[in-house]
Amino acid sequence: MALFEAKNLSAGYENGFVIENISFSLKEGEFISILGRNGSGKSTLIKALQGLLKNVSGQVRVDEKNIFLLKSRQIAKKIAYVPQIFSYSFEFSVLEIIHMGRYIHQGRLGGTSSLDSRKIEEVMNLTEISHLREKKIAHLSGGERQRVFIARALAQDTPLLFLDEPSSHLDISYQVEIYQILKRLQKEKGKTIFTTEHNINLAIPYSEKIMFLKGGKVQAVGPPKKLITRENIKKVFQADVEIRENIHSRLPEISLIHKPEEKA
Amino acid sequence: MKAKRLRLFFLLLVLLISGFLISLLVGPVKTNFSDLWDFLFNNDKIFSLIFIDLRLSRALLAFLVGASLSLSGAILQGYFQNPMAGPFVVGVSSGASFGAVLSIYLGLTIQVIGFSLQTIFAFFSGFAIVSLVYLLSQRKGVFKVETLLLTGIAAGAMASSLTSFLIFLKSESYQQAVFWLLGSFHLSDWNQITAVFPYFILCFFVAQWLAKDMNLLALGDETAQSLGCPVNRVRKIFLTISTFLAASSVSVCGIIGFVGLIVPHWVRILIGPDHRHLFFFSSLTGGIFLLYSDLLARTLLFPIELPIGIITAAVGAPFFIYLLNQRR
Numbered sequence: 091m092a093l094f095e096a097k098n099l100s101a102g103y104e105n106g107f108v109i110e111n112i113s114f115s116l117k118e119g120e121f122i123s124i125l126g127r128n129g130s131g132k133s134t135l136i137k138a139l140q141g142l143l144k145n146v147s148g149q150v151r152v153d154e155k156n157i158f159l160l161k162s163r164q165i166a167k168k169i170a171y172v173p174q175i176f177s178y179s180f181e182f183s184v185l186e187i188i189h190m191g192r193y194i195h196q197g198r199l200g201g202t203s204s205l206d207s208r209k210i211e212e213v214m215n216l217t218e219i220s221h222l223r224e225k226k227i228a229h230l231s232g233g234e235r236q237r238v239f240i241a242r243a244l245a246q247d248t249p250l251l252f253l254d255e256p257s258s259h260l261d262i263s264y265q266v267e268i269y270q271i272l273k274r275l276q277k278e279k280g281k282t283i284f285t286t287e288h289n290i291n292l293a294i295p296y297s298e299k300i301m302f303l304k305g306g307k308v309q310a311v312g313p314p315k316k317l318i319t320r321e322n323i324k325k326v327f328q329a330d331v332e333i334r335e336n337i338h339s340r341l342p343e344i345s346l347i348h349k350p351e352e353k354a
Numbered sequence: 355m356k357a358k359r360l361r362l363f364f365l366l367l368v369l370l371i372s373g374f375l376i377s378l379l380v381g382p383v384k385t386n387f388s389d390l391w392d393f394l395f396n397n398d399k400i401f402s403l404i405f406i407d408l409r410l411s412r413a414l415l416a417f418l419v420g421a422s423l424s425l426s427g428a429i430l431q432g433y434f435q436n437p438m439a440g441p442f443v444v445g446v447s448s449g450a451s452f453g454a455v456l457s458i459y460l461g462l463t464i465q466v467i468g469f470s471l472q473t474i475f476a477f478f479s480g481f482a483i484v485s486l487v488y489l490l491s492q493r494k495g496v497f498k499v500e501t502l503l504l505t506g507i508a509a510g511a512m513a514s515s516l517t518s519f520l521i522f523l524k525s526e527s528y529q530q531a532v533f534w535l536l537g538s539f540h541l542s543d544w545n546q547i548t549a550v551f552p553y554f555i556l557c558f559f560v561a562q563w564l565a566k567d568m569n570l571l572a573l574g575d576e577t578a579q580s581l582g583c584p585v586n587r588v589r590k591i592f593l594t595i596s597t598f599l600a601a602s603s604v605s606v607c608g609i610i611g612f613v614g615l616i617v618p619h620w621v622r623i624l625i626g627p628d629h630r631h632l633f634f635f636s637s638l639t640g641g642i643f644l645l646y647s648d649l650l651a652r653t654l655l656f657p658i659e660l661p662i663g664i665i666t667a668a669v670g671a672p673f674f675i676y677l678l679n680q681r682r
Contacts (some may be wrong), residue, residue, distance in 0.1 A: 137576065140580055142576050142579060142580065161584065162579045162580075162582050162583060162584050162585070163582040163584070165580075165582075166580060166581055166582030167582070169580070170580070171576075171577065171580035173574070173576060173577055173580075175574075176573070176574075176577075177435075177572075177573065177574040177577075178572060178573060179435035179436065179572045180435075180437075180572050180622070180627030181626070181627055182569075182572065182626075182627055182628075183626075186569075186626075186627075186628060187573075190569060190570055190573065190581060191581065193566060193570060193581050193582050193583065194581070194582035196566075198563055198564070198566060198567075199562075199563065246581065
């Protein structure tokens with residue numbers, strides 16, 4: 091049975107749909123990455139799937155329930171979200187930010203329960219940010235901040251975890267680190283993970299499934315081994331690449347072809 | 355943080371009690387501690403008028419208005435995600451003042467204990483201004499702080515000019531214009547307290563009820579919603595109560611600028627941005643701030659009374675400039 095399912099989903103903003111006719115499903119514990127060029131509709135898709143957009147048609151179901159009929163509170167019990175752009179207007183500390191992830195588990199006037207504290211410690215250990223707890227969020231590096239926001243999403247304690255380009259703004263070592271944390275969450279905690287990504291090589295070893303998005307439409311869905319081909323990359327990204335095998339993972343990997351400059 | 359809050363609380367408590375005591379003792383009629391003693395324990399009738407009806411009501415009103423404006427400011431700063439917002443800066447106060455003067459101009463000033471037409475007028479015109487400012491400072495869904503502040507100031511100036519126009523048409527008294535544009539407590543009585551107190555208490559409890567939601571809004575609307583916050587409803591409620599707080603204040607004592615801007619900002623620096631504590635401490639600090647400002651307004655050029663807006667602007671405007679500079 092599918093934990094999460096989209097059927098003929100179209101969505102967008104005031105001036106029309108950006109993504110059209112998207113259908114796919116996620117089983118419990120799966121890791122899927124959405125790949126596509128800038129402007130292909132990745133962020134729109136990840137928002138629409140959680141009911142954050144108003145202009146939608148089609149169906150999205152989580153645990154067989156229609157997401158467009160659920161209250162934000164009910165959706166937040168199923169899906170946690172790490173957005174691509176973090177805004178933080180005031181000087182909240184790391185601990186305060188992670189506490190916000192417990193919102194749905196607390197009463198409006200209620201304080202922090204022992205379960206809350208336990209969960210918060212657990213997610214800080216998982217993401218290795220315990221030493222940063224008193225720091226103000228604005229004083230952290232990009233990688234640290236990304237881990238804090240992942241920890242906040244984990245504190246929400248949901249079966250599904252959605253991340254919008256978790257590797258953007260990060261340097262190479264942090265990119266790998268973030269994906270390793272995600273993989274561990276999938277393996278150890280049984281989380282179902284949905285990410286959008288434009289770094290193809292980064293997504294390949296971690297995802298069971300990838301989905302190519304182009305011009306707001308699904309081009310292909312399947313395991314990376316099958317989908318990562320010269321022709322598909324050309325079709326989706328308009329880029330000429332070679333495909334080779336990564337010597338460690340034995341999985342396909344793309345390498346860019348540098349064209350010599352054309353003479354005028 | 356907890357120890358910090360406790361220390362601040364005791365400091366504020368001491369300031370509050372001494373502020374009320376000084377307010378009771380200072381006034382046109384010379385009084386001292388023994389008069390207050392006489393009144394309290396020997397039931398002196400003359401002093402009852404001075405202490406209770408004149409001075410206590412005034413001190414209480416100053417406190418309540420300060421608390422309302424600061425709470426309104428704390429809410430608006432959270433609402434606009436910006437520490438430079440406030441009921442005066444975004445134009446709510448000026449809008450509300452116009453509404454109050456308009457209701458007087460039209461002769462609609464019925465009051466039934468705590469529920470006055472003047473406050474309703476003030477509320478709707480204040481609400482109209484803040485909604486207008488909000489819509490105008492959004493460009494293609496992107497919200498710019500500079501635009502917000504400039505639009506707010508322009509809309510406020512517009513409303514103030516309309517207010518002045520109405521006053522000019524209706525009355526020859528220069529005093530009235532000063533009252534509405536610069537604020538004063540010299541008309542305070544118990545009736546006015548009943549026109550502010552219920553709104554303050556109600557709005558304070560609503561704000562406290564939704565304080566966690568306000569914290570979530572600091573992460574952006576989409577993130578707040580994904581964390582389970584009913585963003586649209588919460589935003590509507592906060593805008594309504596912050597306008598009500600400003601409108602009820604303005605309709606009893608005119609525009610008192612900058613209180614709602616500097617107090618919450620200063621409190622946030624001291625105890626952090628958590629709105630569960632910020633709302634309470636802003637209200638308390640704002641009340642004390644206006645209590646002392648009013649004392650200054652009454653005594654600085656004694657026996658002449660200064661409009662209190664002069665005092666708060668003299669303190670607040672430099673602070674505002676300091677904040678603007680800090681942003682760079």
